[in-house]
Amino acid sequence: MALLGKWRWRLGKDHTGIWKDILESKYGSWRTLEDVKDSYHESWWWRDIRRITSGGQRDNWFSRNIKWSVGKGNRIKFWEDIWIGEKLLKEKYPRLYTNTILKEGTLGDFGFWDEDWWVWSIPWRRRWF
Amino acid sequence: MLYDLVKQIEGINLFIAKDDEWLWRDDETQGYTVKSAYKMLMSENSAHGGFRYDVFWRTKGLPSAQFFAWRVLINKVLTRDNLYNRGVRLGSNTCALCEITDETVSHLFFTCKVATRIWQLCDSWIGRSSVYHNSAGIHFSQFELIGLSNKRNTVWQCMWLAIVFGIWNHRNKVIFRNTKVDAEEVFMLA
Numbered sequence: 312m313a314l315l316g317k318w319r320w321r322l323g324k325d326h327t328g329i330w331k332d333i334l335e336s337k338y339g340s341w342r343t344l345e346d347v348k349d350s351y352h353e354s355w356w357w358r359d360i361r362r363i364t365s366g367g368q369r370d371n372w373f374s375r376n377i378k379w380s381v382g383k384g385n386r387i388k389f390w391e392d393i394w395i396g397e398k399l400l401k402e403k404y405p406r407l408y409t410n411t412i413l414k415e416g417t418l419g420d421f422g423f424w425d426e427d428w429w430v431w432s433i434p435w436r437r438r439w440f
Numbered sequence: 441m442l443y444d445l446v447k448q449i450e451g452i453n454l455f456i457a458k459d460d461e462w463l464w465r466d467d468e469t470q471g472y473t474v475k476s477a478y479k480m481l482m483s484e485n486s487a488h489g490g491f492r493y494d495v496f497w498r499t500k501g502l503p504s505a506q507f508f509a510w511r512v513l514i515n516k517v518l519t520r521d522n523l524y525n526r527g528v529r530l531g532s533n534t535c536a537l538c539e540i541t542d543e544t545v546s547h548l549f550f551t552c553k554v555a556t557r558i559w560q561l562c563d564s565w566i567g568r569s570s571v572y573h574n575s576a577g578i579h580f581s582q583f584e585l586i587g588l589s590n591k592r593n594t595v596w597q598c599m600w601l602a603i604v605f606g607i608w609n610h611r612n613k614v615i616f617r618n619t620k621v622d623a624e625e626v627f628m629l630a
């Protein structure tokens with residue numbers, strides 16, 4: 312398990328390699344590993360990686376030990392990754408989540424640069440005030 | 441609610457020069473290592489009352505016996521039921537030692553009357569008698585005697601490895617070389 316976890320780690324990190332390009336072109340990025348269902352046309356390699364690291368296995372031992380470190384906001388999903396606090400923002404603020412027009416985007420889509428300062432700006436479906 | 445969210449994120453600044461990145465909580469500088477993941481998984485295992493592999497691997501038996509015993513623990517030995525599950529049809533799944541019950545790991549090594557006899561011999565050797573469990577993991581952990589030093593217990597646990605391995609070799613002899621079933625012999629060899 313610990314050995315297979317290394318593959319998962321390298322998929323999520325920025326390592327490059329032909330093995331990674333092949334896997335990603337066949338199955339999509341590591342994010343598709345979060346689906347719990349098997350599908351019959353996957354290779355055993357991919358299936359093993361998913362089975363040992365996806366939810367359900369040892370209380371999510373893998374994702375529990377991953378922490379996002381914020382950079383320019385190009386990879387972290389604002390609502391759907393745990394990047395601040397211990398919970399997904401969409402679970403912590405479900406009503407805000409239903410009221411946003413941008414559900415998928417990464418941090419960089421939720422604001423703009425004012426010289427060196429990052430200014431948050433979340434696009435809402437309707438005005439709050 | 442909106443206020444809470446704004447409050448929560450307003451202090452966070454992004455860094456234009458850096459990509460978003462994963463960190464491994466156990467070791468944020470080095471990242472994921474097999475060693476740290478293994479350690480984590482194992483420590484959770486023992487915290488949940490799972491099998492103590494650290495104790496198991498500390499025993500100093502013959503490597504071949506130790507490795508074989510490990511496969512017994514994880515039920516990966518080719519007993520007849522496991523062969524059957526892998527599609528090898530032998531016609532009969534009966535245990536070669538007692539010729540009554542189906543041969544499973546738990547039966548062959550722990551509940552078969554021949555196996556029980558061997559474990560009894562083992563007990564009488566040190567002058568005790570005990571009721572053993574039929575699951576390999578618990579059975580092994582019963583081989584730790586209170587009041588015995590750690591060092592002596594490792595020796596005693598070696599005995600467990602030797603017997604498990606011995607039962608297997610004996611079973612193979614009975615099947616492939618038609619020898620007689622003999623519990624005493626297994627014990628003496630161990």
